Amino acid sequence: xxxxxxxxxxxxxxxxxxxxxxxxxxxxxxxxxxxxxxxxxxxxxxxxxxxxxxxxxxxxxxxxxxxxxxxxxxxxxxxxxxxxxxxxxxxxxxxxxxxxxxxxxxxxxxxxxxxxxxxxxxxxxxxxxxxxxxxxxxxxxxxxxxxxxxxxxxxxxxxxxxxxxxxxxxxxxxxxxxxxxxxxxxxxxxxxxxxxxxxxxxxxxxxxxxxxxxxxxxxxxxxxxxxxxxxxxxxxxxxxxxxxxxxxxxxxxxxxxxxxxxxxxxxxxxxxxxxxxxxxxxxxxxxxxxxxxxxxxxxxxxxxxxxxxxxxxxxxxxxxxxxxxxxxxxxxxxxxxxxxxxxxxxxxxxxxxxxxxxxxxxxxxxxxxxxxxxxxxxxxxxxxxxxxxxxxxxxxxxxxxxxxxxxxxxxxxxxxxxxxxxx
Amino acid sequence: xxxxxxxxxxxxxxxxxxxxxxxxxxxxxxxxxxxxxxxxxxxxxxxxxxxxxxxxxxxxxxxxxxxxxxxxxxxxxxxxxxxxxxxxxxxxxxxxxxxxxxxxxxxxxxxxxxxxxxxxxxxxxxxxxxxxxxxxxxxxxxxxxxxxxxxxxxxxxxxxxxxxxxxxxxxxxxxxxxxxxxxxxxxxxxxxxxxxxxxxxxxxxxxxxxxxxxxxxxxxxxxxxxxxxxxxxxxxxxxxxxxxxxxxxxxxxxxxxxxxxxxxxxxxxxxxxxxxxxxxxxxxxxxxxxxxxxxxxxxxxxxxxxxxxxxxxxxxxxxxxxxxxxxxxxxxxxxxxxxxxxxxxxxxxxxxxxxxxxxxxxxxxxxxxxxxxxxxxxxxxxxxxxxxxxxxxxxxxxxxxxxxxxxxxxxxxxxxxxxxxxxxxxxxxxxxxxxxxxxxxxxxxxxxxxxxxxxxxxxxxxxxxxxxxxxxxxx
Numbered sequence: 001x002x003x004x005x006x007x008x009x010x011x012x013x014x015x016x017x018x019x020x021x022x023x024x025x026x027x028x029x030x031x032x033x034x035x036x037x038x039x040x041x042x043x044x045x046x047x048x049x050x051x052x053x054x055x056x057x058x059x060x061x062x063x064x065x066x067x068x069x070x071x072x073x074x075x076x077x078x079x080x081x082x083x084x085x086x087x088x089x090x091x092x093x094x095x096x097x098x099x100x101x102x103x104x105x106x107x108x109x110x111x112x113x114x115x116x117x118x119x120x121x122x123x124x125x126x127x128x129x130x131x132x133x134x135x136x137x138x139x140x141x142x143x144x145x146x147x148x149x150x151x152x153x154x155x156x157x158x159x160x161x162x163x164x165x166x167x168x169x170x171x172x173x174x175x176x177x178x179x180x181x182x183x184x185x186x187x188x189x190x191x192x193x194x195x196x197x198x199x200x201x202x203x204x205x206x207x208x209x210x211x212x213x214x215x216x217x218x219x220x221x222x223x224x225x226x227x228x229x230x231x232x233x234x235x236x237x238x239x240x241x242x243x244x245x246x247x248x249x250x251x252x253x254x255x256x257x258x259x260x261x262x263x264x265x266x267x268x269x270x271x272x273x274x275x276x277x278x279x280x281x282x283x284x285x286x287x288x289x290x291x292x293x294x295x296x297x298x299x300x301x302x303x304x305x306x307x308x309x310x311x312x313x314x315x316x317x318x319x320x321x322x323x324x325x326x327x328x329x330x331x332x333x334x335x336x337x338x339x340x341x342x343x344x345x346x347x348x349x350x351x352x353x354x355x356x357x358x359x360x361x362x363x364x365x366x367x368x369x370x371x372x373x374x375x376x377x378x379x380x381x382x383x384x385x386x387x388x389x390x391x392x393x394x395x396x397x398x399x400x401x402x403x404x405x406x407x408x409x410x411x412x413x414x415x416x417x418x419x420x421x422x423x
Numbered sequence: 424x425x426x427x428x429x430x431x432x433x434x435x436x437x438x439x440x441x442x443x444x445x446x447x448x449x450x451x452x453x454x455x456x457x458x459x460x461x462x463x464x465x466x467x468x469x470x471x472x473x474x475x476x477x478x479x480x481x482x483x484x485x486x487x488x489x490x491x492x493x494x495x496x497x498x499x500x501x502x503x504x505x506x507x508x509x510x511x512x513x514x515x516x517x518x519x520x521x522x523x524x525x526x527x528x529x530x531x532x533x534x535x536x537x538x539x540x541x542x543x544x545x546x547x548x549x550x551x552x553x554x555x556x557x558x559x560x561x562x563x564x565x566x567x568x569x570x571x572x573x574x575x576x577x578x579x580x581x582x583x584x585x586x587x588x589x590x591x592x593x594x595x596x597x598x599x600x601x602x603x604x605x606x607x608x609x610x611x612x613x614x615x616x617x618x619x620x621x622x623x624x625x626x627x628x629x630x631x632x633x634x635x636x637x638x639x640x641x642x643x644x645x646x647x648x649x650x651x652x653x654x655x656x657x658x659x660x661x662x663x664x665x666x667x668x669x670x671x672x673x674x675x676x677x678x679x680x681x682x683x684x685x686x687x688x689x690x691x692x693x694x695x696x697x698x699x700x701x702x703x704x705x706x707x708x709x710x711x712x713x714x715x716x717x718x719x720x721x722x723x724x725x726x727x728x729x730x731x732x733x734x735x736x737x738x739x740x741x742x743x744x745x746x747x748x749x750x751x752x753x754x755x756x757x758x759x760x761x762x763x764x765x766x767x768x769x770x771x772x773x774x775x776x777x778x779x780x781x782x783x784x785x786x787x788x789x790x791x792x793x794x795x796x797x798x799x800x801x802x803x804x805x806x807x808x809x810x811x812x813x814x815x816x817x818x819x820x821x822x823x824x825x826x827x828x829x830x831x832x833x834x835x836x837x838x839x840x841x842x843x844x845x846x847x848x849x850x851x852x853x854x855x856x857x858x859x860x861x862x863x864x865x866x867x868x869x870x871x872x873x874x875x876x877x878x879x880x881x882x883x884x885x886x887x888x889x890x891x892x893x894x895x896x897x898x
Contacts, residue, residue: 130831130856133768140763157856 438466440748483619801883
């Protein structure tokens with residue numbers, strides 16, 4: 001009977017390895033534990049032993065090949081009584097059907113599962129490896145296959161140090177994301193302290209911001225817009241408005257203007273796909289508005305801004321922000337944004353660099369508007385203008401600096417042009 | 424005491440495997456219930472096997488040694504045997520050890536119940552106690568109910584003159600003529616006890632050798648001694664009938680290639696092996712699978728086909744030895760408690776506690792020849808050991824079988840006084856993968872029998888100075 005020899009799992013953290021030596025040829029008779037191949041991964045060299053008795057009929061790899069676990073290595077003609085290797089390793093885990101009376105907390109269940117996995121995935125019988133009973137037991141506990149280990153002890157004996165070294169190597173190879181635990185500092189030694197638990201929103205946004213800051217190469221472009229006419233127009237709208245309950249702020253105008261520029265420059269209204277290889281352009285304009293609430297920052301999303309009037313947007317914003325403060329937003333109302341606006345204009349500041357809200361690629365920050373003396377070329381004189389400072393942080397993988405500068409100056413122009421709001 | 428109970432781990436049988444399993448599981452934090460049908464813990468080994476037989480073998484060995492002192496210039500008068508005192512001595516040893524186990528169960532909070540357990544399902548037992556039924560549900564169960572002496576057809580098993588290892592150890596009397604059926608470990612040990620106490624002992628063995636399966640060179644010194652102690656040793660012979668007579672004696676017919684003989688014996692000891700006690704557990708109510716000989720099938724974790732039920736010791740297969748059961752008991756307890764463990768041993772030693780003792784571990788020469796395993800051998804005859812000669816043990820021998828390539832120890836065989844203690848060094852060598860140099864270069868104390876182990880390795884390496892071996896290897 002011909003059986004296939006497949007490259008086994010090489011252990012955690014080793015995705016693939018290169019064939020450095022094929023130690024058998026077609027026609028060779030091999031027995032269990034005879035070395036078939038020597039593999040070289042970035043950090044370790046390992047021998048791949050045969051698990052069966054038989055004759056090699058075909059070799060499907062050669063030196064230099066890059067292999068991954070599951071790769072078909074060779075074919076072997078096995079003797080009849082060897083067709084069912086009585087390997088207890090391959091046995092199934094004991095199925096512990098949880099009865100109703102046995103329901104445990106998720107944590108306990110986790111531990112129980114881990115235990116049975118540990119007991120069953122290990123290699124219980126170590127047939128011919130050169131290792132003492134104590135080392136064999138430790139290997140079982142650590143789930144290390146001794147058959148692929150090279151012992152460094154006398155005459156090639158596998159020692160406990162070898163197992164420790166193996167674990168360290170595995171840790172080093174998979175440690176990309178492992179950060180050292182933070183040191184606990186006792187601040188009370190320098191004075192009185194108070195401990196405040198972070199709100200859930202703070203903890204979640206904290207993680208998101210941390211990840212965004214780590215993964216997105218941020219650049220921030222600063223600019224300002226002359227909103228003198230816009231301000232007057234806004235005031236007149238508020239005076240004319242029949243519904244005194246709705247106060248028109250700058251925000252609907254900013255949203256309208258940004259949507260117009262997003263239509264002109266679609267890469268600002270996009271996302272990178274999960275492979276980071278493709279840009280997904282969106283033909284809808286859902287603008288997220290950063291709202292500061294007592295329990296933390298939330299970003300409700302206003303949909304299809306391009307299709308809505310200033311009055312529509314004003315009433316929608318009033319509704320969203322009041323519900324955001326009352327924690328009554330639905331999860332869906334905070335999803336699907338294509339661009340985010342963060343306005344600190346009501347509070348103060350001359351400029352700030354917001355963090356991009358992934359998977360979006362850009363965010364605009366608004367600071368406090370001021371009356372300023374601005375030199376007017378046409379009249380060759382200074383005139384007093386109401387100037388709004390703003391910034392644009394963007395994902396530099398998607399947007400380059402020239403595009404960002406074009407975006408901000410275009411935005412300043414569009415925002416000031418009242419024709420966009422009168423339809 | 425009728426009622427219901429629940430235990431995280433139930434162990435059935437408090438022999439050397441069962442109590443080890445119970446105590447280990449308890450030490451690992453489990454709530455353990457230990458059930459045994461006997462009022463005393465320790466099982467066959469402690470109550471009716473290894474321990475009482477060793478108490479008696481010690482007596483017979485010392486009696487024999489006093490005789491051998493005649494050659495060294497010391498003579499004693501004929502020994503007087505007080506059978507009742509011997510029984511009391513043996514019982515005291517047993518109760519001392521059994522009491523120790525009871526005490527250890529107590530301090531560990533292992534609850535014990537005396538009763539016969541039978542399965543009701545894959546997760547429930549019924550225990551029949553003196554005071555009624557107890558129903559026990561369990562998370563995990565470890566079966567350790569051992570084995571019972573086997574009988575051969577045609578023998579009136581219930582006749583008071585027909586002994587098993589169990590009744591033979593009761594030492595009711597010293598029969599004038601005793602026939603031992605079976606030349607294995609138990610037959611020879613008890614035969615020697617009765618011979619020392621004054622019986623005329625005959626042994627009949629169906630196979631052509633005593634201790635079948637043991638290397639003949641290890642059996643030979645024992646056989647030589649037994650020939651002097653026993654009335655007769657009949658090999659390749661078969662008992663065809665055992666007929667009770669009115670006076671309590673038994674007429675036994677034995678057949679071999681020389682013909683049929685009929686003789687009368689006061690007692691007959693049947694020692695033809697043991698059978699697993701799997702028929703007493705109502706295993707039909709579970710999904711536990713057995714083989715055709717009644718052994719429960721287990722995996723390397725000692726789990727049965729029902730994964731929350733384990734089986735260890737004699738009931739889980741050969742060799743039926745207490746030290747195998749103990750090791751398995753610990754493995755099962757650890758796996759049942761969620762730890763990584765497996766029955767992963769290189770060898771299990773065997774010891775015949777006769778005088779001289781015979782012990783072996785790992786590969787034997789018989790096995791090697793049967794399976795075409797190549798080996799090389801280092802031997803040291805005790806006739807070259809000062810200590811052995813001083814003790815009058817120059818018939819002994821130590822041999823080590825080595826892997827021809829790695830020179831690692833594959834097997835060890837020893838015959839002579841103390842062989843059973845000396846085999847431990849051989850076991851350590853096998854488990855540690857020691858080779859001939861490792862053993863030969865380890866300083867052994869002189870003069871001891873233990874140094875014959877190093878000498879056998881040196882004889883193999885060619886570095887020995889206590890023997891002259893014509894040069895064909897070595898440095």
